[in-house]
Amino acid sequence: MDRGNVETLVVLQSISIDTASPDHVGMLVIANGLLVAVLVRLDAPEHERRGAWYMEVRLGRLAKVRAPVFDTLEDATRWFRQHLKGQG
Numbered sequence: 001m002d003r004g005n006v007e008t009l010v011v012l013q014s015i016s017i018d019t020a021s022p023d024h025v026g027m028l029v030i031a032n033g034l035l036v037a038v039l040v041r042l043d044a045p046e047h048e049r050r051g052a053w054y055m056e057v058r059l060g061r062l063a064k065v066r067a068p069v070f071d072t073l074e075d076a077t078r079w080f081r082q083h084l085k086g087q088g
Contacts, residue, residue, distance in 0.1 A: 008032055008084045010077050012039075017056070023047075026056070027073065031084045036062055039076060042069070 010031050015038075017026035022044040029037040038057035042050055053070040055062075065083065070076040 008081050010080045010084070012073060012077065019056070027053070029076070029080060031080060034060065036060055036080070036084065039070070039073075
């Protein structure tokens with residue numbers, strides 16, 4: 001079956017993360033039922049882009065992918081859908 005045009009279902013689930021810093025608000029990123037990444041919100045005062053989202057953990061196909069820092073969770077979700085399109 002050709003999955004090239006199938007929309008990837010991306011679900012974000014809130015979780016607290018022990019980062020040993022003020023950055024502890026996190027999101028599990030689940031794509032088509034598989035955990036693919038963990039995002040953390042940049043809250044420490046030293047961050048240039050406080051409130052943005054950083055991909056702390058990358059799994060599977062994303063393990064070696066370099067991702068941007070996302071301004072919003074909507075931006076992150078869109079990026080994940082694009083990079084995982086038709087896979088899963």
